[in-house]
Amino acid sequence: MxxxxxxxxxxxxxxxxxxxxxxxxxxxxxxxxxxxxxxxxxxxxxxxxxxxxxxxxxxxxxxxxxxxxxxxxxxxxxxxxxxxxxxxxxxxxxxxxxxxxxxxxxxxxxxxxxxxxxxxxxxxxxxNFLSKPVITGFTSAVALIIGFNQFxxxxxxxxxxxxxxxxxxxxxxxxxxxxxxxxxxxxxxxxxxxxxxxxxxxxxxxxxxxxxxxxxxxxxxxxxxxxxxxxxxxxxxxxxxxxxxxxxxxxxxxxxxxxxxxxxxxxxxxxxxxxxxxxxxxxxxxxxxxxxxxxxxxxxxxxxxxxxxxxxxxxxxxxxxxxxxxxxxxxxxxxxxxxxxxxxxxxxxxxxxxxxxxxxxxxxxxLVNFKEAAFLWKANHLDFWLMLATFIATLLLGIEFGIIVGVGLSLIVLIYRTSRPYVTELGKVPDSDFYRNKNRFEEVIIENDVLVFRFDAQIFYANSSYFRDKLDEMVIEKGKTLKLIVLDAESINRVDSTGVEMLKERIKFYQKKEILFYFAGVKGPVRDDFFRSGILDIIGINHFFMKSNQAVKFYKTGDRKEQEKYAKYIHQAYK
Structure with missing residues (x-):
């Protein structure tokens, strides 16, 4: 010690x-x-x-x-x-x-x-459950309350x-x-x-x-x-x-x-x-x-x-x-x-x-922070309204209720943001092996028979339904030409039992429609959760890839060299 x-x-x-x-x-x-x-x-x-x-x-x-x-x-x-x-x-x-x-x-x-x-x-x-906008709104309101009480x-x-x-x-x-x-x-x-x-x-x-x-x-x-x-x-x-x-x-x-x-x-x-x-x-x-x-x-x-x-x-x-x-x-x-x-x-x-x-x-x-309020209005409207709600609640309801409202709203915003994270389709950057967000890079190539799907959060009970719905929406947009779904999992750092069961159900669903389901960039701890939950009973270890471009290349060409190396690597890592 x-x-x-x-x-x-x-x-x-x-x-x-x-x-x-x-x-x-x-x-x-x-x-x-x-x-x-x-x-x-x-x-x-x-x-x-x-x-x-x-x-x-x-x-x-x-x-x-x-x-x-x-x-x-x-x-x-x-x-x-x-x-x-x-x-x-x-x-x-x-x-x-x-x-x-x-x-x-x-x-x-x-x-x-x-x-x-x-x-x-x-x-x-x-x-940490009190975000900075909540702290700003609370302290600014309390400052006004203290000041006016001293009149x-x-x-x-x-x-x-x-x-x-x-x-x-x-x-x-x-x-x-x-x-x-x-x-x-x-x-x-x-x-x-x-x-x-x-x-x-x-x-x-x-x-x-x-x-x-x-x-x-x-x-x-x-x-x-x-x-x-x-x-x-x-x-x-x-x-x-x-x-x-x-x-x-x-x-x-x-x-x-x-x-x-x-x-x-x-x-x-x-x-x-x-x-x-x-x-x-x-x-x-x-x-x-x-x-x-x-x-x-x-x-x-x-x-x-x-x-x-x-x-x-x-x-x-x-x-x-x-x-x-x-x-x-x-x-x-x-x-x-x-x-x-x-x-x-x-x-x-x-x-x-x-x-x-x-x-x-x-x-x-x-302590009344006008600069922070102006910054939040420019940077993030949701954070601004969170600050303003805490500020008004503290002013009108009192200090004790103000902090309760602040904590409550922080938790609501946290749940909202984790339950509805950013989701997008990725496209191939021309003359490269990189896949990027199609909404930010106009030049990326989008193929009708391939959907590279990225989900920017953990998959757990609060957002598993959102994951399924957004995936299904993108699949419907692709139409009957779709033959491959690649889940780019580099942004997924955790998955719970509800999330795994949802994935297993979706994989089976798309298998019936003769649509392949590949995983790319899955982190080790997440991959371990997949394997322990029996996902290998539905798809093989050869459905896991290091990068999205390797998954698409494997589907297009059937080149097994890189895939066999990675499959051997993750098999040893899991053991």
């Missing part, structure tokens, strides 16, 4: 040096500066006191630095997971209450356990909070005229400042700048802005170790939201990790190890009062851009949060909530 695969920190820590530390130090300080105001802001999204956003930046980061396979991904509180937490927990307890807090912490433990189990049993492949703090109006956008927008339209002038001015100026600094350089700590400006304005000019809501007291000190409160009935109610957080969190981490992986050659992302790292981070985090965490798009990108080379940058960020919790929380007393709303709105609205 390779201990370095289980504990990835051992891959880089023994060779750690000062040149690596310099990059990690700058990156760790930069991310820490951004993480502190973001943590406070995201806790408010989750419906929790601000301090819990900082708790999320402690043990989850440490655990990921030890067990995560990426050295630059930044883990902690994020906007999307925070809103999902608020959506799930708000139906069970009053936002901000002790019961609400304990449920959010229990949810982190549940998410961690599920992620850890999935990682141990190598179940990371499950995420209550940006404008100083108590708008309704919901993960169904239509209710939020309706309430905003009804109450927008009663916006708080001072709150709105500070919030909009904060948005403008953040956007300007992001345009100049993403590494500039724009969130910290507007936080400092907001605190100074409220501290020294507070009497002129006494109607602007501020954060007020944030407790000092580190979280105390304690076990979450267990309640089996509560766990059952939380399971759907826990699985949603598992899927979303893992998707975010893999997406970020893969994009960072492509920029270097030092390490490779291991999906199941990422599940284990996230799981341990959430489990241990829940013991220190953290709610569910995952990786952050923005902080991970800034971490890499600032020169992070290893997980040491995450440990430096943790140290900054620890110092803040011990000594600096009183400084945030005068922080306006509208500034936090501005930070969140700018961060999430850039």
């Amino acid at each position: 390779n201990i370095k695969k289980i504990i990835p920190i051992l891959e880089w820590l023994p060779n750690y040096n000062m040149s690596l530390f310099r990059g990690d130090l700058v990156a760790g300080l930069t991310v820490g500066i951004i993480l502190i105001p973001q943590g406070i802001a995201y806790a408010l999204i989750a419906g929790l006191p601000p301090i819990y956003g900082l708790y999320c930046a402690l043990m989850p980061q440490v655990m990921y630095a030890v067990f995560g396979s990426s050295r630059q991904v930044s883990v902690g509180p994020v906007a999307m997971d925070s809103l999902i937490v608020a959506t799930g927990v708000s139906t069970l307890a009053l936002s901000g209450s002790d019961s609400y807090i304990s449920i959010a912490i229990l949810l982190a433990l549940m998410v961690g356990v599920i992620q850890f189990i999935m990682g141990v049993f190598s179940l990371g492949f499950i995420v 209550r703090n940006l404008f100083g109006v108590d708008f309704v909070q919901s993960d169904q956008l239509q209710y939020v927008v309706e309430d905003i339209c009804l109450q927008l005229s009663s916006f708080n002038y001072n709150t709105t001015i500070i919030g909009l100026i904060s948005v403008i400042v953040i956007v300007i600094f992001r345009k100049i350089d993403k590494r500039i700590p724009n969130a910290l700048i507007v936080v400092v400006l907001g605190i100074l304005i409220m501290k020294y000019f507070g009497k002129s802005f006494n109607d602007v809501s501020i954060v007020k007291d944030i407790p000092s000190g580190l979280p105390v170790f304690s076990f979450p409160e267990f309640d089996l009935d509560l766990i059952k109610e939380l399971l759907p939201i826990a699985f949603t957080l598992v899927m979303v969190g893992y998707l975010e981490t893999i997406s970020i990790g893969k994009s960072l992986e492509a920029k270097q050659d030092e390490y490779r992302i291991r999906p199941n190890q990422e599940l284990i790292a996230l799981g341990i981070g959430n489990m241990v985090g829940s013991l220190f009062k953290a709610y569910p965490t995952t990786s952050s798009f923005s902080r991970s990108a800034i971490n890499e851009e600032s020169g992070a080379k290893t997980g040491m940058s995450a440990l430096i960020s943790v140290l900054m949060v620890v110092l803040t919790l011990l000594f600096l929380t009183p400084l945030f007393y005068h922080l306006p909530k509208t500034v936090l709303a501005a930070i969140i709105i700018v961060a999430v609205f850039k």
Whole structure:
């Protein structure tokens, strides 16, 4: 057993040096500066006191630095997971209450356990059922939901909070005229400042700048802005170790939201990790190890009062851009949060909530991916409509139902595409031994007595009827002159019992019509399945050829030299 695969920190820590530390130090300080105001802001999204956003930046980061396979991904509180937490927990307890807090912490433990189990049993492949168009539609919708929900703090109006956008927008339209002038001015100026600094350089700590400006304005000019809501007291000190409160009935109610957080969190981490992986050659992302790292981070985090965490798009990108080379940058960020919790929380007393709303709105609205939507419209209309359906479902039905719709539609599209794959007739390229798609190569020669049929997928229970129907259609088009069918099987990588039985039935059917049935380019494992299923009881081994042109040549000329060599070869391979 390779201990370095289980504990990835051992891959880089023994060779750690000062040149690596310099990059990690700058990156760790930069991310820490951004993480502190973001943590406070995201806790408010989750419906929790601000301090819990900082708790999320402690043990989850440490655990990921030890067990995560990426050295630059930044883990902690994020906007999307925070809103999902608020959506799930708000139906069970009053936002901000002790019961609400304990449920959010229990949810982190549940998410961690599920992620850890999935990682141990190598179940990371499950995420493949969420296609990229679904992820794009889901994240874009959630970004809008988060952003619109923050308008209550940006404008100083108590708008309704919901993960169904239509209710939020309706309430905003009804109450927008009663916006708080001072709150709105500070919030909009904060948005403008953040956007300007992001345009100049993403590494500039724009969130910290507007936080400092907001605190100074409220501290020294507070009497002129006494109607602007501020954060007020944030407790000092580190979280105390304690076990979450267990309640089996509560766990059952939380399971759907826990699985949603598992899927979303893992998707975010893999997406970020893969994009960072492509920029270097030092390490490779291991999906199941990422599940284990996230799981341990959430489990241990829940013991220190953290709610569910995952990786952050923005902080991970800034971490890499600032020169992070290893997980040491995450440990430096943790140290900054620890110092803040011990000594600096009183400084945030005068922080306006509208500034936090501005930070969140700018961060999430850039996740609305218009470029991907435009690309999908040009590249693949089916993927575009899949993305749009997921987007609309998430916006109107809520986050939990949105991801269910996304997974369901992904499976439907998968089944549709595998059950109705591409089928075509091949023709002979003049003066060559190659056979090509007649719909793409106009010059190919099509013979009336020969049908070279290509099926671009596995043959199994879901598409065997489609195979039979398309084959029969092409045979009918050929008419009574047809004497040979050649199945070009180079694209067939698997066949099940239903597919084999269908083939056997078709071969017998065409034998009665005195039409020969040959196979060309059958892969070894598929050929083995044919032979085990008794197909040689119907046709001989001399009906199998390496290439389509050999099959047609054998039919035309009766030249047995090449066929005998291949028959001998596949006979030995099968034995």
